[in-house]
Amino acid sequence: MTQQLYSVRFETEGADLFVELEAEAGLNRQHLLARVVATLEDRHGMETIPSSERLGEVTRVIHSDGSTLLAWLCISGNNTRQALDDDGLDEILTCLAFLLFPPVVETSVASRDSLAMALT
Known part of the structure; x- marks a missing residue:
């Protein structure tokens, strides 16, 4: 099976996290x-x-x-890549976990009569 280079980018405030993985061609997003x-x-x-x-x-x-995968941090507006430590890799892992298994989030507000209404 042929190999393909996949890239994942996480936009963060002031910086971007990047991951590149070389793997078999034809992977879908979830895989x-x-x-x-x-x-x-x-x-x-x-x-x-x-x-x-x-x-x-x-x-x-x-x-x-x-x-093998490569991971790095780029400060916005700058092409210079910065290596990530364990904390940086953990941040990527956390982002990926939320993308893979999105939490069910229910947001509501209580009115004056104590009835909760879902916010859309």
């Missing part, structure tokens, strides 16, 4: 996110590597099955 989560949970190997002379550094995370 891709599940593979990234599995790699970040396993973290068989982790190291900081230079991405290129001008682009900065990235974090390479290796799964025990040999699959």
Whole structure:
């Protein structure tokens, strides 16, 4: 099966988190996110590597099955990549968990007569 490079980007305030995973072609969104989560949970190997002379550094995370992903942080408006530590990878993992398993959120407000109304 052919390999394809998948990219996941998380927009955050003032910075963006990026993940790239090389995997078999034809993964759908759910399968891709599940593979990234599995790699970040396993973290068989982790190291900081230079991405290129001008682009900065990235974090390479290796799964025990040999699959590899790259993760980095870019401050908005700047192409320089910054390697992520455990906290940064945990932040990505948290974002992915919410994308994979979106929580059921019910927002309501109580009126003066104590009846709750769902907010839309």
